[in-house]
Amino acid sequence: KAGVTQTPRYLIKTRGQQVTLSCSPISGHRSVSWYQQTPGQGLQFLFEYFSETQRNKGNFPGRFSGRQFSNSRSEMNVSTLELGDSALYLCASSLLPEDYGYTFGSGTRLTVV
Amino acid sequence: AQKITQTQPGMFVQEKEAVTLDCTYDTSDPSYGLFWYKQPSSGEMIFLIYQGSYDQQNATEGRYSLNFQKARKSANLVISASQLGDSAMYFCAMREGNDMRFGAGTRLTVKP
Numbered sequence: 082k083a084g085v086t087q088t089p090r091y092l093i094k095t096r097g098q099q100v101t102l103s104c105s106p107i108s109g110h111r112s113v114s115w116y117q118q119t120p121g122q123g124l125q126f127l128f129e130y131f132s133e134t135q136r137n138k139g140n141f142p143g144r145f146s147g148r149q150f151s152n153s154r155s156e157m158n159v160s161t162l163e164l165g166d167s168a169l170y171l172c173a174s175s176l177l178p179e180d181y182g183y184t185f186g187s188g189t190r191l192t193v194v
Numbered sequence: 195a196q197k198i199t200q201t202q203p204g205m206f207v208q209e210k211e212a213v214t215l216d217c218t219y220d221t222s223d224p225s226y227g228l229f230w231y232k233q234p235s236s237g238e239m240i241f242l243i244y245q246g247s248y249d250q251q252n253a254t255e256g257r258y259s260l261n262f263q264k265a266r267k268s269a270n271l272v273i274s275a276s277q278l279g280d281s282a283m284y285f286c287a288m289r290e291g292n293d294m295r296f297g298a299g300t301r302l303t304v305k306p
């Protein structure tokens with residue numbers, strides 16, 4: 082079966098712009114989580130969605146937002162980009178939020194210049 | 195407060211030997227799950243092994259085993275018979291309820 086698909090794989094944006102990243106979970110998975118990975122801060126939790134509802138949110142500013150559609154696909158948006166937003170953004174899906182079987186995508190590498 | 199600690203930023207191991215990657219955690223919740231993930235240079239996080247806090251036996255998955263010492267709050271990953279393809283970053287993670295946290299990772303390099 083197809084894995085978690087994240088698009089695009091690479092992205093270069095300038096400061097002040099906004100960006101939207103997409104995540105398609107494994108078919109049948111209804112829970113989607115997003116993480117930001119940087120060399121300095123490591124893996125940090127952004128948000129978790131289940132059945133189109135945000136269940137949990139990490140400690141990130143309001144510039145970071147997300148949503149989940151009825152087909153479980155999820156998008157995250159970052160507005161007014163800053164240099165510090167340069168990171169690998171990883172999406173993970175599971176059948177249910179409590180499942181231990183998180184499956185990650187390959188990530189979107191965002192570079193802000 | 196740091197909930198997951200991986201004290202080894204980098205580790206080297208000779209091909210075909212075993213290696214242990216350390217992980218300690220902090221929680222007061224009796225119910226939690228512990229995970230190990232592998233991240234090769236491609237960036238994808240690959241799930242390796244899971245241990246539930248109530249599991250009596252140590253988890254094993256092929257060449258991976260988890261040395262779970264609950265009283266010490268330790269969940270070390272043991273990789274037996276290392277292969278060159280095992281060179282990657284390894285992350286320990288803990289899930290308590292809705293909260294999933296990762297350690298800083300250990301970079302494992304397997305030498306031929």
